């Protein structure tokens with residue numbers, strides 16, 4: 001190792017030591033993780049973040065290309081797998097983390113129907129591994145009372161609602177898809193680690209997020225892009241399934257509240273108070289984008305809608321009662337759906353380069369060249385030490 005590299009490392013350690021909070025973020029190159037990291041870098045100038053992400057199809061290494069040089073010093077990227085206990089142990093020994101925010105997961109229900117095994121491996125085995133290494137770290141940590149393990153989960157663990165009622169923190173688990181079953185299993189492991197070993201763990205169960213950087217396999221970005229490109233708009237079943245939509249920045253702010261003020265052993269439900277039928281969302285997107293692109297008459301997008309076979313095991317309705325986090329932590333959503341959906345549409349219209357890059361093989365090629373087995377940026381243990389991604 002040359003002397004200039006050594007000096008860089010010394011600078012790195014000093015900066016890291018000066019920070020008020022040091023956080024390990026898993027899955028920070030995915031949709032919510034990216035928004036969370038960008039938000040924290042903005043609003044918490046004395047927090048230091050390590051982003052551990054495997055860069056699966058859902059993780060984009062370019063999501064931080066535009067952050068300031070000062071922010072780059074507070075963010076380190078490590079390409080790696082949450083199932084890799086040795087790598088996690090090394091990261092914990094290098095930075096005395098105060099908190100783990102565990103986003104990393106396989107997150108798409110349709111993919112879980114086609115290939116459930118990856119969901120078992122990443123969501124259950126991955127969470128189990130991060131829990132084990134977090135426990136080992138916490139048991140040896142100075143000021144252990146300050147440590148938090150935050151598990152980011154979903155409202156889908158509760159199953160499906162009828163036309164009335166809401167999911168509360170006491171609603172029994174009743175998952176329908178391999179995705180929600182894997183998230184439910186991981187939640188149970190987190191609860192067990194709190195009850196058995198006292199690991200100061202907290203779970204958040206959140207409703208459907210939307211906003212910038214969401215991979216275009218999920219309803220809102222898929223529809224936005226298909227409308228822009230005049231492709232068909234596949235609506236499952238009768239289109240009357242209901243989701244409770246939350247703007248991703250509201251979710252990030254809720255997570256921050258939980259890190260700062262949440263009580264270990266607790267679950268907090270996070271929701272948008274914004275129930276919509278899928279077909280209403282698709283209509284709204286068609287009308288907004290048509291207006292933005294000046295389409296009228298035969299060019300209007302509603303005619304691209306196609307009702308297709310339903311998703312197997314499709315949950316009918318989700319709706320969150322977020323009274324607990326509102327009352328105990330003082331969080332409530334700031335963004336109205338009508339306002340934030342326009343921000344989201346604008347972001348996709350203005351970031352077609354991002355869209356094209358995540359959809360093209362070029363992104364995968366770049367990842368392989370830079371991080372693959374023969375990649376230049378691999379260090380000896382297979383992690384990248386450059387924090388510029």
Ligand code: NAD
Pocket residue numbers: 026027028029030031032033052053054055056057058059060080081082083102103104105106107108122126152153154155183205206207208209210215
């Ligand atoms: P995403 O699919 O966009 O991102 C997942 C990230 O995890 C990607 O960057 C991927 O590369 C990474 N990853 C996958 N497997 C990994 C592994 N083995 N090791 C390390 N990294 C790995 O997901 P998202 O929508 O950002 O969701 C993040 C979390 O929030 C998930 O746990 C999900 O269950 C939960 N959640 C999502 C929503 C939503 O509406 N998107 C709502 C509630 C909860």
Ligand code: DAU
Pocket residue numbers: 107108109110153154155156206207208209217218219220222234235236241242243278311318
């Ligand atoms: O509720 C939280 C969950 O929200 C998260 O835990 C998941 O990670 C996230 O993917 C999301 O799950 P959903 O299955 O609700 O999201 P999705 O965007 O896939 O679908 C939303 C609704 O739209 C659902 O009722 C299925 C329907 N749909 C979806 C797609 C992709 C369609 O009608 N057509 C489509 O093409």
